[in-house]
Amino acid sequence: MGEMNESPQLQGVQESNRLIRWLNAIERVGNKLPQPFFLFLYFAIAIMIISYFAQGTSVEVERAVGGEMQRVTISVVNLLNPNYIRNILTNWVSIYVNFPPLGIVMVMMLAIGYAQPSTAAFSIRL
DSSP states (O other): OHHHHOOHHHHHHHHHHHHHHHHHHHHHHHHHSOOHHHHHHHHHHHHHHHHHHHTTOEEEEEEEETTEEEEEEEEOOOTTOHHHHHHHHHSHHHHHHTOTTHHHHHHHHHHHHHHOTTOGGGOSOO
16 A cells, blocks of 8 residues: 555655665675686686586587588587697787787777876877
8 A cells, every 4th residue: 555655756766776776786796706807817717627628529510601501510629738738829929919809909998098197108198
């Protein structure tokens, strides 16, 4: 009965309070997460360990090539294999440079750094 007698303003305030509580809960969980660098590092290590245990397994998928479907087998590569690690370490520059999204990310980072007045590297405007 109390709900029917509530004014629209009171309902709006209650919904606003629920939203604020929800956002506060998300913030508390987010604050408990490690820094993004360490998150990346933890996930990279986890993927390497998973690849070690999953080596030798494969999955068969279908993909469209030139308008026709082809069955392709994808095998798991052990990322902890010494040959693989050697290949990554010797070719890391070309892998890094040839990664397509990298150009966009680098340009956006420079633009954001230039736009922020407190950035020491870009404090002198050209």
